[in-house]
Amino acid sequence: MEKTDGIGKENVSTEEKQSFKDGSICGYNSLHHLLSANLKPQLYQEVSRLLLGLNCGKALETIVPPESAKALSSKHDFDLQAYKFSADKELLRESRVRVSLIQNSIALPTTAPFSDQKKAIVEKLRPIIDAAGASGVNILCLQEAWMMPFAFCTREKRWCEFAEPVNGESTQFLQEFALKYNMRLWNTAVIIGNHGNIIGKHRKNHIPRVGDFNESTYYMEGNTGHPVFETVYGKIAVNICYGRHHPLNWLAFGLNGAEIVFNPSATVGELSEPMWPIEARNASIANSYFVGSINRVGTEIFPNPFTSGDGKPQHPDFGHFYGSSHFSAPDASCTPSLSRFKDGLMISDMDLNLCRQLKDKWGFRMTARYELYADTLASYLKPDFEPQVISDPFLHKKSF
Numbered sequence: 001m002e003k004t005d006g007i008g009k010e011n012v013s014t015e016e017k018q019s020f021k022d023g024s025i026c027g028y029n030s031l032h033h034l035l036s037a038n039l040k041p042q043l044y045q046e047v048s049r050l051l052l053g054l055n056c057g058k059a060l061e062t063i064v065p066p067e068s069a070k071a072l073s074s075k076h077d078f079d080l081q082a083y084k085f086s087a088d089k090e091l092l093r094e095s096r097v098r099v100s101l102i103q104n105s106i107a108l109p110t111t112a113p114f115s116d117q118k119k120a121i122v123e124k125l126r127p128i129i130d131a132a133g134a135s136g137v138n139i140l141c142l143q144e145a146w147m148m149p150f151a152f153c154t155r156e157k158r159w160c161e162f163a164e165p166v167n168g169e170s171t172q173f174l175q176e177f178a179l180k181y182n183m184r185l186w187n188t189a190v191i192i193g194n195h196g197n198i199i200g201k202h203r204k205n206h207i208p209r210v211g212d213f214n215e216s217t218y219y220m221e222g223n224t225g226h227p228v229f230e231t232v233y234g235k236i237a238v239n240i241c242y243g244r245h246h247p248l249n250w251l252a253f254g255l256n257g258a259e260i261v262f263n264p265s266a267t268v269g270e271l272s273e274p275m276w277p278i279e280a281r282n283a284s285i286a287n288s289y290f291v292g293s294i295n296r297v298g299t300e301i302f303p304n305p306f307t308s309g310d311g312k313p314q315h316p317d318f319g320h321f322y323g324s325s326h327f328s329a330p331d332a333s334c335t336p337s338l339s340r341f342k343d344g345l346m347i348s349d350m351d352l353n354l355c356r357q358l359k360d361k362w363g364f365r366m367t368a369r370y371e372l373y374a375d376t377l378a379s380y381l382k383p384d385f386e387p388q389v390i391s392d393p394f395l396h397k398k399s400f
């Protein structure tokens with residue numbers, strides 16, 4: 001596995017390890033770097049087999065990005081990784097696509113004028129999107145609320161100034177690239193076609209009310225259902241951030257025929273890091289589609305400290321957004337993650353036939369018994385719902 005600049009270092013003292021406040025994992029870019037640097041090769045291979053799975057019976061293949069993309073990654077200091085998910089070769093159906101994810105930190109302090117903050121993020125993204133374009137990427141997804149700091153923890157209304165109409169300046173910025181590179185790009189919920197056209201939008205279905213994530217101060221639950229956007233490169237959908245904790249949300253995109261579901265996110269280590277690699281991978285397996293998970297990076301400090309309603313002291317930041325963007329495939333394989341603290345571009349070739357092949361192999365759709373669940377859900381929604389519980393008759397008897 002590729003080692004990164006000074007951060008992927010092997011000789012880290014204990015004191016140093018304890019003092020990494022930069023978002024690294026004991027000085028390493030990601031869990032996979034830590035493991036590859038510290039395990040003997042055969043042990044690392046076995047750990048990888050379990051952590052990342054196998055694709056067509058082998059460890060996931062890496063792709064070498066073009067020199068121009070590598071040069072942009074060195075010059076602008078972003079993590080660049082590329083992989084290939086294969087499927088069994090089919091004679092009649094060919095369905096290959098190159099997909100990518102971008103994770104980024106903000107570019108200016110949250111105290112800078114809002115328009116400068118937005119411009120600086122756009123300028124930071126330009127070379128990363130160019131690297132994706134130079135790599136022949138067909139579909140690109142950015143993180144949730146990519147053009148602003150994730151200020152919803154503050155509950156201050158002034159951050160609403162960052163809101164834009166569907167065809168606002170951020171969409172227009174991406175439309176240029178979509179046209180230039182014959183690519184589809186998304187700003188979390190706006191889906192842009194390779195002619196620079198807006199194909200549609202999807203609004204976040206589930207709005208968090210957990211820890212500092214109290215986004216209900218800013219927007220309402222989405223009302224756009226579970227749209228799947230049919231593009232020349234495949235059928236794609238967006239499950240925005242907190243929606244990943246809702247298995248029925250994933251299911252509905254699958255029932256509508258999604259082949260790739262993106263999960264643009266903003267989430268912090270203390271809250272969700274142990275869940276992050278599991279939820280996407282599980283959704284991918286259960287619904288026989290690919291998942292692209294994207295999380296922002298960095299720690300964003302806000303001018304006015306805020307409390308979290310948990311009795312603890314007020315604080316000026318959310319915690320560390322841990323990046324770790326990656327792809328999961330329906331055969332339970334997945335890519336390693338991008339850096340935990342650096343901007344990054346993850347590229348992956350996908351043979352979308354893998355979705356149908358896994359449906360055929362495991363038959364989850366065929367065996368799903370949706371009518372059972374439709375009945376349970378219908379009765380659960382009624383005010384007189386009684387849970388189906390059969391108690392041990394001895395449970396409520398007095399003991400002798």
Ligand SMILES: NC(=O)NCCC(=O)O
Binds near residue numbers: 208241266267271
């Ligand atoms: N942005 C967002 O929905 N965050 C919620 C936190 C989480 O789901 O981990």
